[in-house]
Amino acid sequence: MANTGWDEFEIGAMLRTFDGGIDDIAGTKQEDRSYTQNSSYTASVADWRLVKPVYNKDYCIDCQFCWVYCPDVSIISRDKKMIGVDMDHCKGCGICVEVCPTNPKSLLMFSEQADEETEIASWPSKDKGEE
């Protein structure tokens, strides 16, 4: 691909996401799809992230809000169970944290360098409103 000549690709500024056709994209899990190397599925496209979401499963109620709202399809969820964040594609926008309805939130933003286990160990407690 990288070394092909001008006459060896399809015309137009277009790329195919999958090898061949795909019948039931909505019913096929990402890991089971025949992505071409043109798709960024296998590429890390998150290297400009400055802050990252950390997921704390202890408070998560699997409401799927984060999965619905994530603009980069970076929330990994299977059978309506939240599994975690795809850090190769997450850009750190913080929308998942914003929409998380639990108290305390099950997702919080930390600096890119923060240690996940340390942050989960010192997770904030329930906010009981104004003192």
Added chain:
Amino acid sequence: MAFDKMELNDIEVWDGNYAAAQALRQAQVDVVSAYPITPSTPIVEGYAKFKSDNFVEGEFVMVESEHAAMSGCIGAAAAGGRVATATSSQGLALMAETLYQASGMRLPIVLNLVNRALAAPLNVNGDHSDMYMVRDSGWIQFDAYCPQEAYDLNFIAFKVSEDHDVRIPAIVNQDGFMTSHTAQGVHTMDDDTAFGFVGVYKPMNDMLDFEHPVTHGVQTEEDWHFEHKARQHNDMMSIVPGKIDEAFAEFEKLTGRKYNHVESYDMDDADVAVVCMGTSVETAREVAKEMREKGVKAGVVGIRVVRPFPFMAVAEALKDVKAVAALDRSAPGGAAGMLFNEIAGALFNTDTKLLLSGYIYGLGGRDLTKAHLVELYNELQANADAGKLLTQQQQFIGVRGPKLAYL
């Protein structure tokens, strides 16, 4: 959704704008995304009226600017529809960015460009500034000299542009007001014949093919951009001319009207010739005939296909001529005119010794009169007789004030 066919007389009295609108109707365009601008407005207005009167079943998208108009066309073409629009001048200038997107994405779109001067000073009349501005944008460009040709070339533009080996958008130029608002007799095709010529639209890599998802408008950097542009140029140079030939031949078979990349009039034995575009071709043809009665062997060459430029055909058409004038209807901004440069390039490595001079004329809709052309042919004949240029290589025609001559 059913739509009505329209009964047309064999010859209708149409101006260039209405002729183009009728062609869009007969081609059964799926989407017209447009923003009005003088003098092209009646084309999209005409299409919109056909739609409201149930003569088309396409979509008319009224957008907020010409940039959005072409963006809408790009989206619709990428989605898999037959797409067209129209604009002029400042509108084209605002479209400029998206024109390069359309050609680079290899989307077949037909743009009726009703040629008009570019401000400042603001001017709504016809010259070729807008046509010249986008000459490197990677679009095929046809030039119509009258309403009949504006009608015919729209069908040819769809046919060539949509060919799966081509997939390059096409502009159909016509002179603002002089063609667009001048009603003449136009030989029509009936709806079935016209649609039969362009045929049912065949999508390619369309976004609405959900079983084969594609990303359109991708980014490439130094690792891929050059290959894409090389392929685009190659297809323009190697594939498009032959496809235009085929479309011209098929159209002639259907209608009897013959088009050529380069139109030659009275050129067989011509000593002197002018090369020009648009309505000036018709004026020049009339003057050439009159010059011949006075013993000057005058001819006219009209450029029909502006891009891809018919380099070889121009050289062939001019090879036996002694003196040639290139008429450019656009302010050259510190260079020789476009036609002067292209013709000089086409002739440079040939055996011809013809004398080439360039003339800038007609800016902002200034008339090119028969008297101007008589004077011009006489000047060319004097060059031919002297065997050398008696003037500078670039002059202006019809401008007030001290004579302008350069180079």
